[in-house]
Amino acid sequence: MAIKNIIFDLGGVLLDIDLNYCMRQMQALGIDLDAFKKKGMQTPIGTKAAVLGEGMVANGIMHLYQTGDITTEAFLEGVRKYCKEGTTREQVLEAWNSCCIAIPSYRLDKLRELKQKGYTICMLSNTNEAHWQEIVEKCFGGQAVVDELFDHVFLSQEMHMAKPNDEIYLEVLRQINAKAEECFFLDDSSANLEAAAALGFHTLHVETSKTQNGMVVAPPATDWTTTIESFL
Numbered sequence: 091m092a093i094k095n096i097i098f099d100l101g102g103v104l105l106d107i108d109l110n111y112c113m114r115q116m117q118a119l120g121i122d123l124d125a126f127k128k129k130g131m132q133t134p135i136g137t138k139a140a141v142l143g144e145g146m147v148a149n150g151i152m153h154l155y156q157t158g159d160i161t162t163e164a165f166l167e168g169v170r171k172y173c174k175e176g177t178t179r180e181q182v183l184e185a186w187n188s189c190c191i192a193i194p195s196y197r198l199d200k201l202r203e204l205k206q207k208g209y210t211i212c213m214l215s216n217t218n219e220a221h222w223q224e225i226v227e228k229c230f231g232g233q234a235v236v237d238e239l240f241d242h243v244f245l246s247q248e249m250h251m252a253k254p255n256d257e258i259y260l261e262v263l264r265q266i267n268a269k270a271e272e273c274f275f276l277d278d279s280s281a282n283l284e285a286a287a288a289l290g291f292h293t294l295h296v297e298t299s300k301t302q303n304g305m306v307v308a309p310p311a312t313d314w315t316t317t318i319e320s321f322l
Contacts, residue, residue, distance in 0.1 A: 091269065091271040091272055092272065093209075093272060093273065093274045093292060093322050094209065094210060094268065094272045094273075095209065095210040095212060095266055095268050095272055095273045095274070096204060096209050096210070096211055096212065096273075096274050096276070096318075096322075097212040097213070097214050097262065097273055097274065097275045097276070097291075098201075098211070098212065098213050098214070098276050099213075099214060099215060099253075099275075099276060099277040099278060099279070099282065099296070100213055100215035100217060100225070101142075101189075101190075101215065101216075101217070101278075102277075102278030102279075102296065102298040103276050103277060103278055103296045103298075103314065104193050104197050104198075104201075104213075105190065105191070105192070105193050105225060105229055106191040106192055106193070106194070106298075106299045106301060106306050107189045107190060107191060107298075107301070108188075108189055108191060108301035108302070108303075108304050108305070109142055109189050110301075111188055111189060111301070111302075111303055111304040112185065112186065112188050112189035115184075115185035115188045116169075116185050116186070118185070119173040119174060119177050119181060119182065119185055120172070120173045120174030120177065121169070121172045121173055122172070138252075138254050138255050138281075139153050139252075140152075140153050140156040140157060140216045140246060140252035140253065142156075142216065151165060151168050151169070153252070155218045155219075155247075156216050156217065156218050156246050156247065156252055157246055157247065157249075157250050157251060157252050158218070158219070158246070158247035158248060158249075158250050159250060161219075162218075162219045162220050165218070165220075166179050166182050166183060166186075166220075167179070169182050169186070170182055183220060186220055186221070187220060187221060187224045188304055189221075189304075190221060190224050190225055190228070190229065191301065191304065191305065191306060192229055192306070193225075193229045193230065194309075196315060197313075197315055198230075198235075198239060200315040200318070201239045201240075202238075202239065204318075205239070205241075209322075210241045210242070210266065210268075211239065211240050211241050212240060212241060212242040212243070212244065212262070212266065213240050213242070213243045213244065213245075214244045214253070214258070214259075214262055214275070215244070215245055215246065216246040216252045216253050217245055217246060217247060218246075218247050219247055222245060222247065241266075242262075242265065242266055244258070244261075244262050244265070246258070249261060253277070253279070253281075253282040253285065253286075254279070254281045254282045254284070254285035254286075255285070256285060256288075256289060259285065259286055259289050259291065260289070269290070270286075270289045270290030270291045271290050271291075271292070273291050273292065274291070274292045274293070274294070274318075274321060274322060275291045275292065275293050275294070276293070276294045276296050276314055276318070277293070277294075277295070277296060278295070278296045278297075278298050280295065283295055292321065294314060294317075294318070294321060296310075296314050297310040297311060297312055297313075297314075298310060
């Protein structure tokens with residue numbers, strides 16, 4: 091069955107990110123990350139925690155924020171409780187958004203090229219309101235660019251579900267009116283890819299850029315933009 095739909099993860103695939111830098115910024119505010127992940131609101135029973143990146147998941151309050159089950163203000167105030175005294179909302183927001191680096195223009199150009207070839211271009215991302223607002227304005231250059239590039243945008247925060255849970259992939263298929271065998275899914279997380287492949291999606295594990303201190307220090311040895319067409 092021919093591939094008609096290409097579904098892209100955001101962080102690590104289109105957007106260069108540095109999750110370790112973000113965690114260090116959170117720690118600098120006084121947060122004990124191990125305690126932060128274990129205390130407070132927990133990931134719902136029977137639900138796989140939202141994947142942030144290879145080997146990193148969003149437990150507790152972070153999962154609830156990724157799935158849009160708490161507001162940005164509730165998240166920021168919830169995080170502030172784990173910070174040293176005097177930490178402001180703005181400091182928490184800056185630390186939380188520090189993982190978002192940039193989207194190289196050549197990746198956006200490749201999306202345009204694939205769309206011109208007749209593929210339906212989708213995004214499926216585990217993200218949250220604060221990150222999404224930051225990325226739309228500073229990395230894509232505005233909502234108009236997002237609307238131009240993608241036929242469908244699926245965000246965990248709006249869907250109230252997250253990868254790698256089966257329900258989010260099945261909902262994507264329902265909304266784009268497609269079969270899994272007609273879809274090619276790119277992600278940087280093995281867990282997300284394994285879940286999609288089990289449902290019948292064609293998949294590609296994307297190599298991420300090497301990052302350090304919130305900056306890209308080396309591009310991936312093999313970027314998906316140079317190989318994708320050999321899989322379609």
